Amino acid sequence: xxxxxxxxxxxxxxxxxxxxxxxxxxxxxxxxxxxxxxxxxxxxxxxxxxxxxxxxxxxxxxxxxxxxxxxxxxxxxxxxxxxxxxxxxxxxxxxxxxxxxxxxxxxxxxxxxxxxxxxxxxxxxxxxxxxxxxxxxxxxxxxxxxxxxxxxxxxxxxxxxxxxxxxxxxxxxxxxxxxxxxxxxxxxxxxxxxxxxxxxxxxxxxxxxxxxxxxxxxxxxxxxxxxxxxxxxxxxxxxxxxxxxxxxxxxxxxxxxxxxxxxxxxxxxxxxxxxxxxxxxxxxxxxxxxxxxxxxxxxxxxxxxxxxxxxxxxxxxxxxxxxxxxxxxxxxxxxxxxxxxxxxxxxxxxxxxxxxxxxxxxxxxxxxxxxxxxxxxxxxxxxxxxxxxxxxxxxxxxxxxxx
Numbered sequence: 001x002x003x004x005x006x007x008x009x010x011x012x013x014x015x016x017x018x019x020x021x022x023x024x025x026x027x028x029x030x031x032x033x034x035x036x037x038x039x040x041x042x043x044x045x046x047x048x049x050x051x052x053x054x055x056x057x058x059x060x061x062x063x064x065x066x067x068x069x070x071x072x073x074x075x076x077x078x079x080x081x082x083x084x085x086x087x088x089x090x091x092x093x094x095x096x097x098x099x100x101x102x103x104x105x106x107x108x109x110x111x112x113x114x115x116x117x118x119x120x121x122x123x124x125x126x127x128x129x130x131x132x133x134x135x136x137x138x139x140x141x142x143x144x145x146x147x148x149x150x151x152x153x154x155x156x157x158x159x160x161x162x163x164x165x166x167x168x169x170x171x172x173x174x175x176x177x178x179x180x181x182x183x184x185x186x187x188x189x190x191x192x193x194x195x196x197x198x199x200x201x202x203x204x205x206x207x208x209x210x211x212x213x214x215x216x217x218x219x220x221x222x223x224x225x226x227x228x229x230x231x232x233x234x235x236x237x238x239x240x241x242x243x244x245x246x247x248x249x250x251x252x253x254x255x256x257x258x259x260x261x262x263x264x265x266x267x268x269x270x271x272x273x274x275x276x277x278x279x280x281x282x283x284x285x286x287x288x289x290x291x292x293x294x295x296x297x298x299x300x301x302x303x304x305x306x307x308x309x310x311x312x313x314x315x316x317x318x319x320x321x322x323x324x325x326x327x328x329x330x331x332x333x334x335x336x337x338x339x340x341x342x343x344x345x346x347x348x349x350x351x352x353x354x355x356x357x358x359x360x361x362x363x364x365x366x367x368x369x370x371x372x373x374x375x376x377x378x379x380x381x382x383x384x385x386x387x388x389x390x391x392x393x394x395x396x397x398x399x400x401x402x403x
Contacts (some may be wrong), residue, residue: 003061003064003113003200004232005168006060006061006197007060007061007062007064007288010057010060010061010064010070010073011057011061011299012110013053013056013057013073013074014053014056014057014073014077015055016077016078016080017027017049017050017052017073017076017079017117018049018050018051018053018054018080018081020049020077020081020083020084021046021049021050021080021084023084024042024046024083024084024086024087024088026067026281027087027090028042028087028093029068029096030091031087031090031095031218034091034096034097035134036091036093036094036096036247037090037094037167038072038087038090039086039087039090039165039166040165040166041206042083042087042167042269042302043251043252043257044252045250045284046083047163047252047255047256047317048075048076048079048117048130048185049076049077049079049080049083050080050256050257051076051078051255051257051258051260051266052073052075053072053073053075053076053077053080054076054259054403055072055262055263056069056071056072056073056074056075056076056203056259057069057073057097058074058177058263059072059218059263059266060072060073062095062267066131066266066399067127068127068128068129068131068262068266071120071123071124072124072259072262074120075117075120075121075124075383078113078114078115078117079114081109081113082107082109082110082113082114084162085104085106085107085109085110085113086107086110086166086168088100088103088106089103089104089110089168090167091103091233092106092109092170094167094168095114104171104172105171105262107163107169107170108157108172110163110166110168111156111157111159111163111164111168111172111173111181112153112154112156112157113153114164115149115152115156115184115188116149116153116393117143118188118189118191118192119146119149119152119188119191121192121195122145122191122192122194122195123142123145123195123310124195124262125195125196125199126138126141126142126195126198128199128213128217128262128265129210129213129214129217129262129266130210133198133313134198134199134201134202135201136205136207137201138198138201141195142197143192145191145195146341147255148191152184152187152188155184156180156181156184156294157170157172158170158172158173158174158177159173159174159177159178159179159180159181159184160173160174160175160177160179161179161181162179162181163181164182164185169337170329177277181287191312191349195316196221199214199217199218202214205223209268209271212265212271213263213265213266213268213271215334216260216261216262216264216265217262218255219261219277219281220254220258220260220261220262221254221258222254223253223254223257224250224251224253224257224258224277225253225254226247226250226280227247227248227250227251227252227253227254228247228251229246230243230244230246230247230250231243231244231247231251232247235247235248235275235379246283248326250260270359283333283336283337283355283390285332286336287332287333289334290332291325291328291329291332294321294324294328295321295322295324295325295336298321298324299318299321302316302320302321313402321396328387335342337395386391
């Protein structure tokens with residue numbers, strides 16, 4: 001396939017996915033106006049359709065020989081079609097004013113097309129970032145996934161009852177069969193998890209660049225998983241609305257960041273900035289959690305104290321708690337930063353401490369020979385080269401060398 005043909009095909013798939021998503025949001029507006037339930041995973045599905053198709057068009061047009069770009073395009077197009085079908089069918093079949101044709105056909109399409117979308121995600125996990133399997137041992141899993149996709153889609157297409165995560169009924173479901181949609185969804189997500197775990201096998205033989213590429217993928221995946229856990233597990237247990245909003249936000253950011261992170265990794269654009277991003281996420285995520293706990297705990301304890309003393313609560317509890325977290329922000333951030341550096345970035349932490357100690361010694365050192373030895377020792381300890389040599393200009397002193 002020529003580069004021009006590949007670019008036309010990739011951008012055509014992207015344009016189709018974006019057009020489907022735009023039409024989908026139009027139907028969402030109609031459904032909300034008529035008080036008809038919309039697809040539960042509308043935001044995540046839209047992010048997948050837009051993010052994967054856009055990044056896929058860029059990757060496939062520039063690297064047409066790599067299967068990763070085409071997998072991106074296929075995933076975006078399938079999820080765009082699945083979401084459009086769900087909202088179209090909901091408006092045609094459930095909305096009071098809905099009078100669109102082929103509503104049942106789109107409802108039936110919604111019941112099974114998502115299986116192939118998740119299946120392509122499995123292959124994307126297996127092939128990222130090199131476009132090849134991590135090792136020959138994973139070939140059996142790739143073949144197994146390819147074999148089960150069609151039977152899983154057929155079973156989902158024939159399952160009676162409610163279609164997954166929607167209020168639609170499968171119009172072609174066979175009444176004698178059980179509704180296997182939930183079971184098929186769990187099975188497909190299990191395949192996705194196993195496919196993602198192939199990154200661990202890849203890490204055993206990965207070089208420095210490939211490790212950085214996998215870090216980008218792992219970071220976006222961790223953000224998305226954190227949001228899913230908060231939204232679908234923690235929120236039903238605690239019932240606090242802001243937990244749902246935080247989970248929804250993290251899920252949306254993680255889902256849309258996943259193809260972007262993979263694109264950065266494939267093109268190696270600012271590849272090594274992921275270490276700084278992970279570091280700042282750990283520091284400020286931990287700092288936010290600790291300060292929120294201190295704030296809530298301070299408000300509760302001070303309100304209890306005011307009630308014990310005066311018989312009623314006081315707004316001073318909120319003010320005092322705010323002042324406490326303001327005073328704790330900088331020292332607590334430094335302590336958390338130091339802990340994370342020592343725990344997760346030990347080599348860089350030791351190197352920085354060595355340089356700080358050498359800088360302090362440099363201010364008071366007047367012996368050039370001792371300073372030369374210290375400088376060679378600092379370079380050897382921080383950079384760990386195979387050989388260290390120090391040359392001085394003749395008028396400044398003799399050449400010192402230390403292996």
